[in-house]
Amino acid sequence: MFQALQEQAPDILLQLIKLHRADPRPDKIDVGVGVYRDQLGTTPVFGAVKTAEAQLLEQQSSKSYLGADGDIGFVERLAPIVFGERRAISDGLWGLQTPGGTGALRLAADLIARANPEATIWLWTPTWPNHPPILRDAGLRMTAFPAYDVASSTLDWAAIENALSNAKAGDALLIQAGCHNPTGADPNADQWRRIGEICQKQGLLPLIDSAYQGLGNGLDEDVAGLRILVDAVDEAIITYSCDKNFGLYRDRVGALWVKSGLKRLEAVRSNLFELARAMWSMPPDHGAAVVRLILESDTLTAAWRSELADMRERINAIRAALSSADRGLSFIANQRGLFAMLPLSPEQVQRLRYEHGIYMAPSGRANLAGLTMQDIPRFVSAMQSVM
Numbered sequence: 001m002f003q004a005l006q007e008q009a010p011d012i013l014l015q016l017i018k019l020h021r022a023d024p025r026p027d028k029i030d031v032g033v034g035v036y037r038d039q040l041g042t043t044p045v046f047g048a049v050k051t052a053e054a055q056l057l058e059q060q061s062s063k064s065y066l067g068a069d070g071d072i073g074f075v076e077r078l079a080p081i082v083f084g085e086r087r088a089i090s091d092g093l094w095g096l097q098t099p100g101g102t103g104a105l106r107l108a109a110d111l112i113a114r115a116n117p118e119a120t121i122w123l124w125t126p127t128w129p130n131h132p133p134i135l136r137d138a139g140l141r142m143t144a145f146p147a148y149d150v151a152s153s154t155l156d157w158a159a160i161e162n163a164l165s166n167a168k169a170g171d172a173l174l175i176q177a178g179c180h181n182p183t184g185a186d187p188n189a190d191q192w193r194r195i196g197e198i199c200q201k202q203g204l205l206p207l208i209d210s211a212y213q214g215l216g217n218g219l220d221e222d223v224a225g226l227r228i229l230v231d232a233v234d235e236a237i238i239t240y241s242c243d244k245n246f247g248l249y250r251d252r253v254g255a256l257w258v259k260s261g262l263k264r265l266e267a268v269r270s271n272l273f274e275l276a277r278a279m280w281s282m283p284p285d286h287g288a289a290v291v292r293l294i295l296e297s298d299t300l301t302a303a304w305r306s307e308l309a310d311m312r313e314r315i316n317a318i319r320a321a322l323s324s325a326d327r328g329l330s331f332i333a334n335q336r337g338l339f340a341m342l343p344l345s346p347e348q349v350q351r352l353r354y355e356h357g358i359y360m361a362p363s364g365r366a367n368l369a370g371l372t373m374q375d376i377p378r379f380v381s382a383m384q385s386v387m
Contacts, residue, residue, distance in 0.1 A: 012129075020032070027357060029370065029378075030359045032360045032366075034338060034339070036369045046304060049246060049304075052294050052297075053290055063285075068283075069276075070096060074288040075255055077295035095256060095258070096256055096273075101211050103279075104240060104241070104256040108237045109134055112138075112140060112237075114275070118141075120140075120168075121174055123144040128176075128182070145163035147163075153185070153331035154331070169204075172237075173204050173206050176211070177223055178212065179216040179337025181365075182365035184336055187225055192229055193232065196229045199232065208226050208238045215315060216337050230259055234260075237257070239256050241253070242287065246294075253287035253288050253291060258272070315338065318371050322371075339367060340365070342364040344364040348387060349362050349364060350362070352383070
């Protein structure tokens with residue numbers, strides 16, 4: 001049975017986790033793995049989450065299945081956070097719960113493949129390394145186009161417009177909603193509007209991946225572009241992760257929404273149910289129920305928002321400190337989210353690991369939340385020593 005299988009290369013980031021753990025140096029630094037860390041270097045459980053979990057433990061009366069669409073209350077309560085109150089109960093926007101943002105992306109990819117097997121996915125690059133495998137395993141074609149100029153550390157807007165002008169009707173554009181992974185560089189409002197115009201004119205379906213809402217400028221600010229784009233087109237798919245902004249990494253909490261005309265929405269719903277049934281049958285409940293309980297309570301929602309604001313302020317303070325420490329890193333202050341693309345070659349990244357105990361992806365992508373304020377002088381000095 002397994003003779004034809006070829007051994008696959010290990011995931012680089014998972015390898016980094018093991019290497020960092022095995023490193024005995026007390027001052028080692030991990031900016032590779034994409035999780036939030038506080039000033040003490042830990043990934044804490046939100047206080048609001050602990051309170052909601054205690055309520056769930058006390059109140060939950062059954063562990064029976066909820067259905068293929070999961071916790072509907074979770075989806076309904078989350079929708080206004082993502083789309084704003086005015087779209088919370090839109091007739092043309094329907095969603096369901098998924099196992100994390102990755103599950104949502106795979107479900108979206110399978111829906112596109114079923115709807116149009118000839119579709120090409122236009123992939124904004126650089127992007128999250130797991131995007132291409134998800135699309136490829138769903139049987140979709142991809143055309144990657146450069147959207148970021150490394151030399152200037154800014155979006156390459158001419159390249160973006162040129163690429164999208166070549167898309168054909170029935171294709172899709174995979175774009176991140178904000179706090180871009182790995183660059184931290186997002187379109188401005190005018191650019192979001194232009195992307196919407198191009199998608200509508202070309203018949204290009206936006207597949208919008210939102211994984212970091214609230215970690216950039218604020219809950220509403222970080223999805224302003226998403227809202228502009230959704231308003232500009234007749235059809236869209238939105239995937240969402242609660243991993244980062246609720247700290248529910250291992251609970252795999254996500255959602256997927258589709259915007260479509262009312263005549264097509266029932267066909268979309270039925271196909272999503274059938275695809276989800278074949279992949280995971282029913283999504284896991286615990287984390288989604290926790291989010292629902294938080295969003296049902298004004299007190300817990302306020303506590304969650306406050307904790308999220310503290311995270312955001314810490315990340316932006318790290319950005320400001322790095323920018324001040326080295327003029328070559330000044331671009332970091334103008335970008336948002338966990339990640340930044342540092343101007344380092346794979347060889348320089350390897351030297352940082354061997355010589356200084358600093359772990360990051362070979363591309364130079366760094367999770368800035370892996371740094372403490374005390375780390376910054378040594379981190380910047382180490383970078384300067386290998387450049």
